[in-house]
Amino acid sequence: MDQFIDEIKLEGAIGKLRMYHKEESICFDSTIKLLRELTTHYVTENTIFFDTFNDEMMSKFRAIQMNQQTDIEQMEKTLSGYRETKKKVEKRLEDMI
Amino acid sequence: MEIHIDKLKTTVLQLEHAIEEYEEIYMNFYHVVSSSSFFWNDERSKKFFDNMYIEKNHVKRSIDELHTVKEIYGEIISNYEQIGNRIKVQLKEKNNVVSHFNQYLDQIKLCISICKKIPLATYPEVSSLISREHAQLMKIYEETEDLKDRLVQLFDRMQEFEDQINKKVSQLQIQKMTDIREGV
Numbered sequence: 494m495d496q497f498i499d500e501i502k503l504e505g506a507i508g509k510l511r512m513y514h515k516e517e518s519i520c521f522d523s524t525i526k527l528l529r530e531l532t533t534h535y536v537t538e539n540t541i542f543f544d545t546f547n548d549e550m551m552s553k554f555r556a557i558q559m560n561q562q563t564d565i566e567q568m569e570k571t572l573s574g575y576r577e578t579k580k581k582v583e584k585r586l587e588d589m590i
Numbered sequence: 591m592e593i594h595i596d597k598l599k600t601t602v603l604q605l606e607h608a609i610e611e612y613e614e615i616y617m618n619f620y621h622v623v624s625s626s627s628f629f630w631n632d633e634r635s636k637k638f639f640d641n642m643y644i645e646k647n648h649v650k651r652s653i654d655e656l657h658t659v660k661e662i663y664g665e666i667i668s669n670y671e672q673i674g675n676r677i678k679v680q681l682k683e684k685n686n687v688v689s690h691f692n693q694y695l696d697q698i699k700l701c702i703s704i705c706k707k708i709p710l711a712t713y714p715e716v717s718s719l720i721s722r723e724h725a726q727l728m729k730i731y732e733e734t735e736d737l738k739d740r741l742v743q744l745f746d747r748m749q750e751f752e753d754q755i756n757k758k759v760s761q762l763q764i765q766k767m768t769d770i771r772e773g774v
Contacts, residue, residue: 495631496631496632496633497629497630497631497632498629498630498631498632499628499629499630502626502628502629503626503629503630506622506623506625506626506629509618509622510619510622510623513615513618513619513622514619516615517612517615517616517619520608520611520612520615521612523608524605524608524609524612524656527601527604527605527608528605528659530601531598531601531602531605531663534593534594534597534598534601535593535594535598535663535666536591536592536593537591537592537593537752537755538591538752538756539752539755539756539759542756542759542760542762543659543759546655546659546759546762546764549764550652550655550656550764553652553764553765553766554652557648557649557652560645561619561645564623564638564642564645567634567638568626568630568638571630571632571634571635
């Protein structure tokens with residue numbers, strides 16, 4: 494298998510993902526706030542179903558955030574592993590020279 | 591139950607914007623992820639990108655779920671805005687309200703029958719007054735009965751709306767996020 498890693502591009506991608514992840518976290522907070530607000534403007538016997546939906550959606554948002562955090566860490570791990578290997582190889586080459 | 595249509599409208603609009611924003615972030619995030627496959631390819635990347643594909647679909651599903659709930663609120667608004675802006679009513683009290691109306695109607699009916707029983711020829715000096723009162727009572731009776739019918743219709747209509755919403759909202763199911771990281 495042809496293996497390759499573009500260190501600069503991968504680092505750039507991680508940076509962007511961190512930024513989107515943060516934006517998403519803010520968006521999730523405001524979405525939950527709005528969903529909760531809606532149940533104060535519609536108070537009927539059906540409100541309980543919306544409350545359940547809101548609670549489940551909040552758990553889902555948390556799970557999404559945690560999963561994406563793990564995704565980013567996975568990429569960071571790959572990048573740092575690559576850098577370590579690169580450093581070792583460069584050191585070995587230097588020693589050989 | 592208590593419903594504020596104006597406040598619902600404003601908040602649903604804000605929710606719509608929040609979902610749009612979320613969709614944009616979602617697209618950007620997974621676009622960067624899929625682009626990463628062009629510059630990261632090793633023994634771990636394949637499994638990573640396969641998992642990301644599953645995760646992306648899970649996240650897309652949550653956006654769809656938010657759209658569904660927003661549409662249900664939209665339906666609530668379009669149903670109730672025909673009735674009023676701020677609605678506060680106890681639907682369970684319908685029978686009590688009807689019963690009070692019926693009692694009132696019975697009392698008017700009684701007054702009408704008393705008016706009818708008065709021999710106008712015996713009291714010619716008040717006959718026109720009694721006739722006027724009789725006509726007035728008949729009018730009040732018809733108007734009250736009409737009001738009662740309209741109120742019953744309104745109660746039934748709101749109950750019907752609530753049943754429709756119940757059918758939709760009770761079917762709302764959120765797909766659980768399973769830990770798709772296992773084994774990566």
